[in-house]
Amino acid sequence: MPSCFSTLPVEFIYRILDNLDEFTILYSTRNVCARLNSITDTYHRYQTLEYLKLRDNNISEQGAKYLADALASNTTLTTLILFDNELGDKGAQHIANALAINRTLMTLSLKRNHIEPEGAQYVANALSRNTALIRLALSANNIGNDGAQHLANALANNTTLTKLIMVQNGIGNQGVQYIANSLKNNTTLTKLNLVNNQITHLGARYLSDALSCSKALTKLHLNHNNIGAEGAKHIANALINNTTLIKLDLSHNGIRSDGAQSIANALTSNRVLTVLNLSCNDIRAEGARHLADALIRNTTLTTLELSRNDIGLRGVQNLADAIIHNTTLTMMNLKWNQIEDQGAQIVANIASKNTTLTLLS
Incomplete structure:
Protein backbone atom coordinates (compact mmCIF):
# COMPACT_ATOMS: atom_id res chain seq x y z
CA MET A 1 0.00 0.00 0.00
CA PRO A 2 1.57 3.32 -1.04
CA SER A 3 2.51 5.78 1.67
CA CYS A 4 0.78 9.14 1.88
CA PHE A 5 2.81 12.31 2.34
CA SER A 6 1.93 12.66 6.01
CA THR A 7 3.50 9.29 6.82
CA LEU A 8 6.72 9.59 4.81
CA PRO A 9 9.88 9.29 6.91
CA VAL A 10 11.35 12.67 7.73
CA GLU A 11 14.65 11.69 6.09
CA PHE A 12 12.88 11.30 2.72
CA ILE A 13 11.39 14.76 3.04
CA TYR A 14 14.81 16.17 3.89
CA ARG A 15 16.16 14.58 0.69
CA ILE A 16 13.41 16.28 -1.32
CA LEU A 17 14.14 19.63 0.30
CA ASP A 18 17.84 19.28 -0.49
CA ASN A 19 16.98 19.63 -4.18
CA LEU A 20 14.79 22.73 -3.87
CA ASP A 21 15.79 26.37 -3.54
CA GLU A 22 14.60 28.44 -0.59
CA PHE A 23 12.01 30.32 -2.60
CA THR A 24 10.34 27.17 -3.87
CA ILE A 25 10.25 25.72 -0.38
CA LEU A 26 8.89 28.83 1.27
CA TYR A 27 6.42 29.69 -1.44
CA SER A 28 5.05 26.27 -2.30
CA THR A 29 5.01 24.09 0.79
CA ARG A 30 3.94 26.30 3.64
CA ASN A 31 0.63 25.25 5.20
CA VAL A 32 0.30 22.11 3.08
CA CYS A 33 -0.24 20.27 6.33
CA ALA A 34 0.62 20.74 9.98
CA ARG A 35 3.29 18.05 9.94
CA LEU A 36 5.08 19.63 6.99
CA ASN A 37 5.08 22.97 8.79
CA SER A 38 6.70 21.28 11.76
CA ILE A 39 9.34 19.59 9.61
CA THR A 40 10.31 22.71 7.67
CA ASP A 41 10.47 24.70 10.90
CA THR A 42 13.16 22.32 12.19
CA TYR A 43 14.92 21.63 8.89
CA HIS A 44 18.67 22.32 9.22
CA ARG A 45 18.87 24.60 6.16
CA TYR A 46 16.28 26.87 7.72
CA GLN A 47 18.30 27.02 10.89
CA THR A 48 21.14 28.78 9.07
CA LEU A 49 19.41 30.87 6.37
CA GLU A 50 20.25 34.50 7.05
CA TYR A 51 19.75 36.30 3.72
CA LEU A 52 16.81 35.93 1.35
CA LYS A 53 16.48 38.03 -1.82
CA LEU A 54 13.37 37.59 -3.95
CA ARG A 55 13.54 40.62 -6.20
CA ASP A 56 11.21 40.93 -9.21
CA ASN A 57 9.34 37.65 -8.75
CA ASN A 58 5.72 38.77 -9.19
CA ILE A 59 5.04 37.90 -5.57
CA SER A 60 1.56 39.03 -4.65
CA GLU A 61 -0.54 39.09 -1.49
CA GLN A 62 -0.72 35.29 -1.32
CA GLY A 63 3.02 34.85 -1.70
CA ALA A 64 3.56 37.45 0.99
CA LYS A 65 1.37 35.41 3.30
CA TYR A 66 3.45 32.28 2.73
CA LEU A 67 6.61 34.22 3.48
CA ALA A 68 5.07 35.88 6.51
CA ASP A 69 4.00 32.54 7.95
CA ALA A 70 7.57 31.31 7.68
CA LEU A 71 9.00 34.57 9.00
CA ALA A 72 6.82 34.47 12.09
CA SER A 73 8.61 31.39 13.40
CA ASN A 74 12.03 31.83 11.77
CA THR A 75 14.89 32.64 14.14
CA THR A 76 17.84 33.05 11.76
CA LEU A 77 16.84 35.28 8.83
CA THR A 78 18.33 38.76 9.20
CA THR A 79 17.77 40.20 5.70
CA LEU A 80 14.68 39.97 3.50
CA ILE A 81 14.70 41.73 0.12
CA LEU A 82 11.32 41.83 -1.62
CA PHE A 83 11.53 44.86 -3.89
CA ASP A 84 9.96 44.94 -7.35
CA ASN A 85 7.07 42.65 -6.50
CA GLU A 86 3.29 43.05 -6.26
CA LEU A 87 2.63 42.87 -2.53
CA GLY A 88 0.23 45.81 -2.26
CA ASP A 89 -1.33 46.84 1.03
CA LYS A 90 -2.56 43.37 1.95
CA GLY A 91 0.81 41.81 1.26
CA ALA A 92 2.41 44.50 3.40
CA GLN A 93 -0.08 43.59 6.12
CA HIS A 94 1.02 39.95 6.08
CA ILE A 95 4.69 40.91 6.33
CA ALA A 96 3.90 43.43 9.06
CA ASN A 97 2.05 40.82 11.10
CA ALA A 98 5.15 38.65 11.01
CA LEU A 99 7.37 41.60 11.94
CA ALA A 100 5.36 42.16 15.08
CA ILE A 101 6.40 38.67 16.22
CA ASN A 102 9.81 38.14 14.60
CA ARG A 103 12.85 38.99 16.72
CA THR A 104 15.75 38.43 14.31
CA LEU A 105 15.06 40.23 11.01
CA MET A 106 17.22 43.37 10.82
CA THR A 107 16.86 44.49 7.19
CA LEU A 108 13.63 44.64 5.18
CA SER A 109 13.21 46.07 1.68
CA LEU A 110 9.70 46.56 0.31
CA LYS A 111 10.72 48.92 -2.47
CA ARG A 112 8.34 49.20 -5.44
CA ASN A 113 5.50 47.07 -4.15
CA HIS A 114 2.44 49.27 -4.75
CA ILE A 115 2.13 50.04 -1.06
CA GLU A 116 -0.15 52.94 -0.20
CA PRO A 117 -1.03 54.65 3.12
CA GLU A 118 -2.94 51.62 4.37
CA GLY A 119 0.05 49.35 3.86
CA ALA A 120 2.33 51.90 5.49
CA GLN A 121 0.06 51.88 8.51
CA TYR A 122 0.40 48.12 8.87
CA VAL A 123 4.18 48.41 8.71
CA ALA A 124 4.14 51.29 11.19
CA ASN A 125 2.04 49.32 13.65
CA ALA A 126 4.58 46.51 13.46
CA LEU A 127 7.45 48.95 14.08
CA SER A 128 5.77 50.02 17.30
CA ARG A 129 6.14 46.46 18.58
CA ASN A 130 9.20 45.15 16.75
CA THR A 131 12.52 45.30 18.61
CA ALA A 132 14.92 43.92 16.00
CA LEU A 133 14.54 45.73 12.65
CA ILE A 134 17.24 48.34 12.06
CA ARG A 135 16.93 49.03 8.29
CA LEU A 136 13.66 49.61 6.41
CA ALA A 137 13.32 50.53 2.72
CA LEU A 138 9.95 51.66 1.38
CA SER A 139 11.11 53.52 -1.71
CA ALA A 140 9.01 53.99 -4.86
CA ASN A 141 5.68 53.17 -3.31
CA ASN A 142 2.85 55.64 -2.85
CA ILE A 143 2.51 56.09 0.88
CA GLY A 144 1.91 59.86 0.66
CA ASN A 145 1.68 62.17 3.65
CA ASP A 146 -0.80 59.89 5.43
CA GLY A 147 1.62 56.99 5.23
CA ALA A 148 4.40 59.26 6.45
CA GLN A 149 2.26 60.18 9.44
CA HIS A 150 1.78 56.52 10.36
CA LEU A 151 5.52 55.89 10.15
CA ALA A 152 6.28 59.03 12.13
CA ASN A 153 4.01 57.86 14.92
CA ALA A 154 5.93 54.60 15.02
CA LEU A 155 9.29 56.38 15.08
CA ALA A 156 8.24 58.25 18.19
CA ASN A 157 8.28 54.97 20.13
CA ASN A 158 10.61 52.72 18.14
CA THR A 159 14.06 52.30 19.70
CA THR A 160 15.84 50.06 17.19
CA LEU A 161 15.39 51.41 13.63
CA THR A 162 18.54 53.21 12.46
CA LYS A 163 17.93 53.60 8.71
CA LEU A 164 14.72 54.62 6.93
CA ILE A 165 14.60 54.92 3.13
CA MET A 166 11.50 56.62 1.72
CA VAL A 167 12.64 57.67 -1.76
CA GLN A 168 9.90 58.74 -4.18
CA ASN A 169 6.80 58.38 -2.07
CA GLY A 170 5.08 61.72 -2.63
CA ILE A 171 5.06 62.59 1.06
CA GLY A 172 5.38 66.33 0.38
CA ASN A 173 5.81 69.02 3.00
CA GLN A 174 3.05 67.69 5.22
CA GLY A 175 4.61 64.24 5.33
CA VAL A 176 8.01 65.74 6.08
CA GLN A 177 6.51 67.67 8.97
CA TYR A 178 5.29 64.43 10.54
CA ILE A 179 8.68 62.78 10.10
CA ALA A 180 10.54 65.85 11.36
CA ASN A 181 8.44 66.06 14.51
CA SER A 182 9.19 62.43 15.31
CA LEU A 183 12.93 63.04 14.89
CA LYS A 184 12.91 65.56 17.71
CA ASN A 185 12.43 62.77 20.24
CA ASN A 186 13.76 59.74 18.39
CA THR A 187 17.15 58.61 19.70
CA THR A 188 18.10 55.82 17.30
CA LEU A 189 17.43 56.80 13.67
CA THR A 190 20.77 57.79 12.14
CA LYS A 191 20.07 57.67 8.38
CA LEU A 192 17.07 59.22 6.64
CA ASN A 193 16.56 59.20 2.88
CA LEU A 194 13.82 61.48 1.54
CA VAL A 195 14.98 61.76 -2.07
CA ASN A 196 12.43 62.90 -4.66
CA ASN A 197 9.47 63.58 -2.38
CA GLN A 198 8.20 66.96 -3.61
Whole structure:
Protein backbone atom coordinates (compact mmCIF):
# COMPACT_ATOMS: atom_id res chain seq x y z
CA MET A 1 0.00 0.00 0.00
CA PRO A 2 1.57 3.32 -1.04
CA SER A 3 2.51 5.78 1.67
CA CYS A 4 0.78 9.14 1.88
CA PHE A 5 2.81 12.31 2.34
CA SER A 6 1.93 12.66 6.01
CA THR A 7 3.50 9.29 6.82
CA LEU A 8 6.72 9.59 4.81
CA PRO A 9 9.88 9.29 6.91
CA VAL A 10 11.35 12.67 7.73
CA GLU A 11 14.65 11.69 6.09
CA PHE A 12 12.88 11.30 2.72
CA ILE A 13 11.39 14.76 3.04
CA TYR A 14 14.81 16.17 3.89
CA ARG A 15 16.16 14.58 0.69
CA ILE A 16 13.41 16.28 -1.32
CA LEU A 17 14.14 19.63 0.30
CA ASP A 18 17.84 19.28 -0.49
CA ASN A 19 16.98 19.63 -4.18
CA LEU A 20 14.79 22.73 -3.87
CA ASP A 21 15.79 26.37 -3.54
CA GLU A 22 14.60 28.44 -0.59
CA PHE A 23 12.01 30.32 -2.60
CA THR A 24 10.34 27.17 -3.87
CA ILE A 25 10.25 25.72 -0.38
CA LEU A 26 8.89 28.83 1.27
CA TYR A 27 6.42 29.69 -1.44
CA SER A 28 5.05 26.27 -2.30
CA THR A 29 5.01 24.09 0.79
CA ARG A 30 3.94 26.30 3.64
CA ASN A 31 0.63 25.25 5.20
CA VAL A 32 0.30 22.11 3.08
CA CYS A 33 -0.24 20.27 6.33
CA ALA A 34 0.62 20.74 9.98
CA ARG A 35 3.29 18.05 9.94
CA LEU A 36 5.08 19.63 6.99
CA ASN A 37 5.08 22.97 8.79
CA SER A 38 6.70 21.28 11.76
CA ILE A 39 9.34 19.59 9.61
CA THR A 40 10.31 22.71 7.67
CA ASP A 41 10.47 24.70 10.90
CA THR A 42 13.16 22.32 12.19
CA TYR A 43 14.92 21.63 8.89
CA HIS A 44 18.67 22.32 9.22
CA ARG A 45 18.87 24.60 6.16
CA TYR A 46 16.28 26.87 7.72
CA GLN A 47 18.30 27.02 10.89
CA THR A 48 21.14 28.78 9.07
CA LEU A 49 19.41 30.87 6.37
CA GLU A 50 20.25 34.50 7.05
CA TYR A 51 19.75 36.30 3.72
CA LEU A 52 16.81 35.93 1.35
CA LYS A 53 16.48 38.03 -1.82
CA LEU A 54 13.37 37.59 -3.95
CA ARG A 55 13.54 40.62 -6.20
CA ASP A 56 11.21 40.93 -9.21
CA ASN A 57 9.34 37.65 -8.75
CA ASN A 58 5.72 38.77 -9.19
CA ILE A 59 5.04 37.90 -5.57
CA SER A 60 1.56 39.03 -4.65
CA GLU A 61 -0.54 39.09 -1.49
CA GLN A 62 -0.72 35.29 -1.32
CA GLY A 63 3.02 34.85 -1.70
CA ALA A 64 3.56 37.45 0.99
CA LYS A 65 1.37 35.41 3.30
CA TYR A 66 3.45 32.28 2.73
CA LEU A 67 6.61 34.22 3.48
CA ALA A 68 5.07 35.88 6.51
CA ASP A 69 4.00 32.54 7.95
CA ALA A 70 7.57 31.31 7.68
CA LEU A 71 9.00 34.57 9.00
CA ALA A 72 6.82 34.47 12.09
CA SER A 73 8.61 31.39 13.40
CA ASN A 74 12.03 31.83 11.77
CA THR A 75 14.89 32.64 14.14
CA THR A 76 17.84 33.05 11.76
CA LEU A 77 16.84 35.28 8.83
CA THR A 78 18.33 38.76 9.20
CA THR A 79 17.77 40.20 5.70
CA LEU A 80 14.68 39.97 3.50
CA ILE A 81 14.70 41.73 0.12
CA LEU A 82 11.32 41.83 -1.62
CA PHE A 83 11.53 44.86 -3.89
CA ASP A 84 9.96 44.94 -7.35
CA ASN A 85 7.07 42.65 -6.50
CA GLU A 86 3.29 43.05 -6.26
CA LEU A 87 2.63 42.87 -2.53
CA GLY A 88 0.23 45.81 -2.26
CA ASP A 89 -1.33 46.84 1.03
CA LYS A 90 -2.56 43.37 1.95
CA GLY A 91 0.81 41.81 1.26
CA ALA A 92 2.41 44.50 3.40
CA GLN A 93 -0.08 43.59 6.12
CA HIS A 94 1.02 39.95 6.08
CA ILE A 95 4.69 40.91 6.33
CA ALA A 96 3.90 43.43 9.06
CA ASN A 97 2.05 40.82 11.10
CA ALA A 98 5.15 38.65 11.01
CA LEU A 99 7.37 41.60 11.94
CA ALA A 100 5.36 42.16 15.08
CA ILE A 101 6.40 38.67 16.22
CA ASN A 102 9.81 38.14 14.60
CA ARG A 103 12.85 38.99 16.72
CA THR A 104 15.75 38.43 14.31
CA LEU A 105 15.06 40.23 11.01
CA MET A 106 17.22 43.37 10.82
CA THR A 107 16.86 44.49 7.19
CA LEU A 108 13.63 44.64 5.18
CA SER A 109 13.21 46.07 1.68
CA LEU A 110 9.70 46.56 0.31
CA LYS A 111 10.72 48.92 -2.47
CA ARG A 112 8.34 49.20 -5.44
CA ASN A 113 5.50 47.07 -4.15
CA HIS A 114 2.44 49.27 -4.75
CA ILE A 115 2.13 50.04 -1.06
CA GLU A 116 -0.15 52.94 -0.20
CA PRO A 117 -1.03 54.65 3.12
CA GLU A 118 -2.94 51.62 4.37
CA GLY A 119 0.05 49.35 3.86
CA ALA A 120 2.33 51.90 5.49
CA GLN A 121 0.06 51.88 8.51
CA TYR A 122 0.40 48.12 8.87
CA VAL A 123 4.18 48.41 8.71
CA ALA A 124 4.14 51.29 11.19
CA ASN A 125 2.04 49.32 13.65
CA ALA A 126 4.58 46.51 13.46
CA LEU A 127 7.45 48.95 14.08
CA SER A 128 5.77 50.02 17.30
CA ARG A 129 6.14 46.46 18.58
CA ASN A 130 9.20 45.15 16.75
CA THR A 131 12.52 45.30 18.61
CA ALA A 132 14.92 43.92 16.00
CA LEU A 133 14.54 45.73 12.65
CA ILE A 134 17.24 48.34 12.06
CA ARG A 135 16.93 49.03 8.29
CA LEU A 136 13.66 49.61 6.41
CA ALA A 137 13.32 50.53 2.72
CA LEU A 138 9.95 51.66 1.38
CA SER A 139 11.11 53.52 -1.71
CA ALA A 140 9.01 53.99 -4.86
CA ASN A 141 5.68 53.17 -3.31
CA ASN A 142 2.85 55.64 -2.85
CA ILE A 143 2.51 56.09 0.88
CA GLY A 144 1.91 59.86 0.66
CA ASN A 145 1.68 62.17 3.65
CA ASP A 146 -0.80 59.89 5.43
CA GLY A 147 1.62 56.99 5.23
CA ALA A 148 4.40 59.26 6.45
CA GLN A 149 2.26 60.18 9.44
CA HIS A 150 1.78 56.52 10.36
CA LEU A 151 5.52 55.89 10.15
CA ALA A 152 6.28 59.03 12.13
CA ASN A 153 4.01 57.86 14.92
CA ALA A 154 5.93 54.60 15.02
CA LEU A 155 9.29 56.38 15.08
CA ALA A 156 8.24 58.25 18.19
CA ASN A 157 8.28 54.97 20.13
CA ASN A 158 10.61 52.72 18.14
CA THR A 159 14.06 52.30 19.70
CA THR A 160 15.84 50.06 17.19
CA LEU A 161 15.39 51.41 13.63
CA THR A 162 18.54 53.21 12.46
CA LYS A 163 17.93 53.60 8.71
CA LEU A 164 14.72 54.62 6.93
CA ILE A 165 14.60 54.92 3.13
CA MET A 166 11.50 56.62 1.72
CA VAL A 167 12.64 57.67 -1.76
CA GLN A 168 9.90 58.74 -4.18
CA ASN A 169 6.80 58.38 -2.07
CA GLY A 170 5.08 61.72 -2.63
CA ILE A 171 5.06 62.59 1.06
CA GLY A 172 5.38 66.33 0.38
CA ASN A 173 5.81 69.02 3.00
CA GLN A 174 3.05 67.69 5.22
CA GLY A 175 4.61 64.24 5.33
CA VAL A 176 8.01 65.74 6.08
CA GLN A 177 6.51 67.67 8.97
CA TYR A 178 5.29 64.43 10.54
CA ILE A 179 8.68 62.78 10.10
CA ALA A 180 10.54 65.85 11.36
CA ASN A 181 8.44 66.06 14.51
CA SER A 182 9.19 62.43 15.31
CA LEU A 183 12.93 63.04 14.89
CA LYS A 184 12.91 65.56 17.71
CA ASN A 185 12.43 62.77 20.24
CA ASN A 186 13.76 59.74 18.39
CA THR A 187 17.15 58.61 19.70
CA THR A 188 18.10 55.82 17.30
CA LEU A 189 17.43 56.80 13.67
CA THR A 190 20.77 57.79 12.14
CA LYS A 191 20.07 57.67 8.38
CA LEU A 192 17.07 59.22 6.64
CA ASN A 193 16.56 59.20 2.88
CA LEU A 194 13.82 61.48 1.54
CA VAL A 195 14.98 61.76 -2.07
CA ASN A 196 12.43 62.90 -4.66
CA ASN A 197 9.47 63.58 -2.38
CA GLN A 198 8.20 66.96 -3.61
CA ILE A 199 9.72 68.78 -0.66
CA THR A 200 9.99 72.57 -0.88
CA HIS A 201 11.45 75.26 1.39
CA LEU A 202 8.59 74.68 3.83
CA GLY A 203 9.55 71.04 4.31
CA ALA A 204 13.17 72.11 4.67
CA ARG A 205 12.13 74.38 7.54
CA TYR A 206 10.47 71.47 9.33
CA LEU A 207 13.62 69.41 8.91
CA SER A 208 15.73 72.31 10.12
CA ASP A 209 13.75 72.43 13.35
CA ALA A 210 14.29 68.70 13.77
CA LEU A 211 18.03 68.93 13.08
CA SER A 212 18.34 71.57 15.75
CA CYS A 213 16.99 69.06 18.29
CA SER A 214 18.12 65.71 16.91
CA LYS A 215 20.73 63.83 18.88
CA ALA A 216 20.96 60.84 16.54
CA LEU A 217 20.67 61.68 12.82
CA THR A 218 24.01 61.43 11.03
CA LYS A 219 23.04 61.17 7.34
CA LEU A 220 20.30 63.07 5.51
CA HIS A 221 19.49 62.70 1.80
CA LEU A 222 17.26 65.44 0.38
CA ASN A 223 18.40 65.38 -3.23
CA HIS A 224 15.97 65.74 -6.13
CA ASN A 225 13.53 67.92 -4.23
CA ASN A 226 12.90 71.64 -4.68
CA ILE A 227 13.94 73.38 -1.48
CA GLY A 228 15.55 76.31 -3.32
CA ALA A 229 17.65 79.04 -1.73
CA GLU A 230 15.17 79.60 1.08
CA GLY A 231 15.16 75.93 1.99
CA ALA A 232 18.96 75.86 1.94
CA LYS A 233 18.94 78.76 4.38
CA HIS A 234 16.73 76.80 6.77
CA ILE A 235 19.01 73.77 6.61
CA ALA A 236 22.06 75.99 7.05
CA ASN A 237 20.63 77.54 10.20
CA ALA A 238 20.36 74.08 11.71
CA LEU A 239 23.89 73.13 10.66
CA ILE A 240 25.39 75.95 12.69
CA ASN A 241 24.62 74.22 15.99
CA ASN A 242 23.96 70.62 14.94
CA THR A 243 26.47 68.18 16.46
CA THR A 244 25.56 64.87 14.81
CA LEU A 245 25.03 65.23 11.04
CA ILE A 246 28.09 64.07 9.11
CA LYS A 247 26.61 63.62 5.60
CA LEU A 248 24.21 65.94 3.78
CA ASP A 249 23.01 65.55 0.19
CA LEU A 250 21.24 68.60 -1.24
CA SER A 251 21.96 67.93 -4.92
CA HIS A 252 19.29 68.77 -7.51
CA ASN A 253 17.49 71.32 -5.35
CA GLY A 254 17.89 74.62 -7.19
CA ILE A 255 19.56 76.40 -4.28
CA ARG A 256 21.59 78.69 -6.59
CA SER A 257 24.29 81.07 -5.32
CA ASP A 258 22.18 82.46 -2.46
CA GLY A 259 21.59 78.99 -1.10
CA ALA A 260 25.27 78.16 -1.47
CA GLN A 261 26.08 81.29 0.52
CA SER A 262 23.84 80.16 3.37
CA ILE A 263 25.43 76.71 3.44
CA ALA A 264 28.90 78.26 3.26
CA ASN A 265 28.18 80.51 6.23
CA ALA A 266 27.11 77.48 8.24
CA LEU A 267 30.29 75.60 7.30
CA THR A 268 32.40 78.23 9.01
CA SER A 269 30.82 77.27 12.34
CA ASN A 270 29.91 73.61 11.86
CA ARG A 271 32.41 71.13 13.27
CA VAL A 272 30.94 67.74 12.37
CA LEU A 273 29.83 67.65 8.71
CA THR A 274 32.29 65.66 6.59
CA VAL A 275 30.39 64.97 3.33
CA LEU A 276 28.43 67.62 1.42
CA ASN A 277 26.80 67.18 -1.98
CA LEU A 278 25.67 70.35 -3.75
CA SER A 279 25.76 69.01 -7.32
CA CYS A 280 23.27 70.29 -9.91
CA ASN A 281 22.26 73.42 -8.02
CA ASP A 282 23.24 76.18 -10.45
CA ILE A 283 25.44 77.88 -7.85
CA ARG A 284 27.74 79.32 -10.54
CA ALA A 285 30.91 81.31 -9.88
CA GLU A 286 29.35 83.40 -7.13
CA GLY A 287 28.30 80.34 -5.17
CA ALA A 288 31.77 78.88 -5.62
CA ARG A 289 33.23 82.06 -4.12
CA HIS A 290 31.08 81.73 -1.01
CA LEU A 291 32.12 78.10 -0.58
CA ALA A 292 35.77 79.03 -1.05
CA ASP A 293 35.52 81.48 1.85
CA ALA A 294 34.08 78.69 4.00
CA LEU A 295 36.77 76.18 3.03
CA ILE A 296 39.44 78.50 4.37
CA ARG A 297 37.93 78.27 7.85
CA ASN A 298 36.25 74.86 7.89
CA THR A 299 38.28 72.04 9.45
CA THR A 300 36.06 68.97 9.10
CA LEU A 301 34.72 68.66 5.54
CA THR A 302 36.41 65.82 3.65
CA THR A 303 34.16 65.44 0.59
CA LEU A 304 32.61 68.20 -1.51
CA GLU A 305 30.52 67.45 -4.60
CA LEU A 306 30.04 70.43 -6.94
CA SER A 307 29.45 68.81 -10.34
CA ARG A 308 27.05 70.37 -12.86
CA ASN A 309 26.93 73.82 -11.28
CA ASP A 310 28.15 75.94 -14.19
CA ILE A 311 30.85 77.54 -12.03
CA GLY A 312 33.04 78.11 -15.08
CA LEU A 313 36.58 79.46 -15.12
CA ARG A 314 35.84 82.19 -12.60
CA GLY A 315 34.38 79.69 -10.18
CA VAL A 316 37.52 77.54 -10.31
CA GLN A 317 39.61 80.64 -9.78
CA ASN A 318 37.51 81.49 -6.74
CA LEU A 319 38.01 78.01 -5.29
CA ALA A 320 41.67 77.54 -6.14
CA ASP A 321 43.44 79.30 -3.28
CA ALA A 322 41.08 77.90 -0.65
CA ILE A 323 41.54 74.33 -1.87
CA ILE A 324 45.31 74.64 -2.06
CA HIS A 325 45.51 75.65 1.59
CA ASN A 326 42.69 73.44 2.89
CA THR A 327 44.03 70.51 4.93
CA THR A 328 40.95 68.32 5.39
CA LEU A 329 39.38 67.81 1.94
CA THR A 330 40.25 64.44 0.44
CA MET A 331 37.70 64.31 -2.39
CA MET A 332 36.29 67.05 -4.60
CA ASN A 333 34.12 66.73 -7.70
CA LEU A 334 34.09 69.54 -10.27
CA LYS A 335 32.82 67.60 -13.29
CA TRP A 336 30.70 69.24 -16.00
CA ASN A 337 31.34 72.83 -14.95
CA GLN A 338 32.57 74.35 -18.22
CA ILE A 339 35.95 75.29 -16.78
CA GLU A 340 37.68 74.98 -20.19
CA ASP A 341 41.44 74.83 -20.78
CA GLN A 342 42.49 77.59 -18.41
CA GLY A 343 40.35 76.10 -15.69
CA ALA A 344 42.00 72.74 -16.25
CA GLN A 345 45.36 74.41 -15.74
CA ILE A 346 44.16 75.81 -12.42
CA VAL A 347 42.92 72.38 -11.35
CA ALA A 348 46.31 70.92 -12.22
CA ASN A 349 47.96 73.56 -10.06
CA ILE A 350 45.63 72.70 -7.19
CA ALA A 351 46.50 69.03 -7.53
CA SER A 352 50.22 69.75 -7.39
CA LYS A 353 50.06 71.96 -4.29
CA ASN A 354 47.29 70.53 -2.11
CA THR A 355 48.63 67.91 0.31
CA THR A 356 45.45 66.08 1.32
CA LEU A 357 43.28 65.60 -1.78
CA THR A 358 43.27 62.01 -2.98
CA LEU A 359 40.56 62.42 -5.62
CA LEU A 360 39.99 65.57 -7.65
CA SER A 361 37.73 65.18 -10.66
